[in-house]
Amino acid sequence: MLVIERHEMIVRLVNEKGSMRVSELSEICNVTEETIRRDLDRLEQAGRLLRSHGGAVSVAEQQPEDPYMEREITRMEEKKRIAQEAIKYIEPRDRIILDASTTAWYMASILPDIPLTVLTNSLKVAMELSTKEKIEVISTGGIMSARSLSFVGPSAERSLDAYHVNKAFLSCKGVHLGRGISESNEMQALVKRKMISIADRVLLLADHSKFGVQAFTYFAELSQIDEIITDDKIDPQYVQQLEEMAVKLTVALA
């Protein structure tokens, strides 16, 4: 990747996410943090972003409203942290699933360019990964859900049948200790259920606000989840209860 390309990528990422840490950019671009810092200095000189300790923030004062992205500003910080923790579980040559959640999209955007096969039903994830040449992206087809820009329906589920992955990173709307994992949309829930069935290991990405919540449809038991990644605002009572239930839990720290 040429210098200019890296600079453009940095600006794009900073603008998309609002902010980026030096460490994230370093991983994504496959250069040392020193290089990223120098880049940020120059980009700040040029007025393309604003430097801050640990990273940089967007200076695009009023980015034109992205019609695709339902503005999920809520829990953005937590989701980014969870995404950052989650990518630590990814190793070269893994075959993984990313679902159509905001957290999975963050994961895609900060995923380093290493040899990897990613199976997804999310248009945004696919789009995001298209620039990383070492990553092979496979999309389920299916009926497009315009709101979430993802593919659902029988054909999406059918196409998943043809694959097997070693890790699946899934999100949800609710985690209830007694009732299990739930989703507000039935179509999405069915796809997630299928995803779980073709994965060796299921990692659930759920920020603290999801605990205790019961959404419309259940798509998995807690026992089907191998590990939950959440943020540090989680109620300690859940931590303890999950421990008692022998569910592995990782807390993504700030």
Added chain:
Amino acid sequence: MLVIERHEMIVRLVNEKGSMRVSELSEICNVTEETIRRDLDRLEQAGRLLRSHGGAVSVAEQQPEDPYMEREITRMEEKKRIAQEAIKYIEPRDRIILDASTTAWYMASILPDIPLTVLTNSLKVAMELSTKEKIEVISTGGIMSARSLSFVGPSAERSLDAYHVNKAFLSCKGVHLGRGISESNEMQALVKRKMISIADRVLLLADHSKFGVQAFTYFAELSQIDEIITDDKIDPQYVQQLEEMAVKLTVALA
């Protein structure tokens, strides 16, 4: 190779790939890196690309096209006109196929929001149609081709098997009266062949520059095409020969 030819080749390569290293260009063009550097300096002077340490990046990020799409930015006007003509063939409640071509993408962007089912292997087409609420979009899944932002491969072909449409709008790289319709990329060709097999009616979108051209793989006979839509710069000799061969031809006027 003439100097100008080399210059054009350099610009084309840079635009296709987004960027090129001096070393790559040197190898491809069979000249020393010094020569390439001088070329790049002059091309940057002329504003045809942007220099960067180690290579050059494309500057062709003008509106309708972004650096992903695989075909040349040329014939844009013709393609828009062909797209405009093509949508006249679409009626409410049609089930149609749009392939991963620039022309199909133009079609998607000017398609009115009427009840319609669109089956496509193009990410851009899907994205474009996501804002039109009356249009149901179904995507083939498959391996994502990053360059063309489309889905190809066995799974893409397999998923097409589950559907049947009444009209397919396809593009190509070459239309040869004797040898048939060809494509430069075999994966895309196989998908198109399958698309033809599940469509009642096949409409070929081909600007005048495609006639007489033979690209790498053939994916259809002329007899399998129900109608060709082209632009008014088409050589009259082809018009006459197609008439003799009883192939229906529509010329999109300015």
Added chain:
DNA sequence: ATAAAAATAACCAAATATAATCAAAACTAT
């Protein structure tokens, strides 16, 4: 408030890329 951790700036050195220069080769125009 103070200590520990994290991030940064300021170096340096190695690798790479570039610019400048010159001579040979190829092309142009008389």
Added chain:
DNA sequence: ATAGTTTTGATTATATTTGGTTATTTTTAT
């Protein structure tokens, strides 16, 4: 043909980029 121009490749000196190291600053936690 021949003189003049342009292009090219080779060579050398110069620039830039990058990663590593260390000291310093800033932030965070106690």
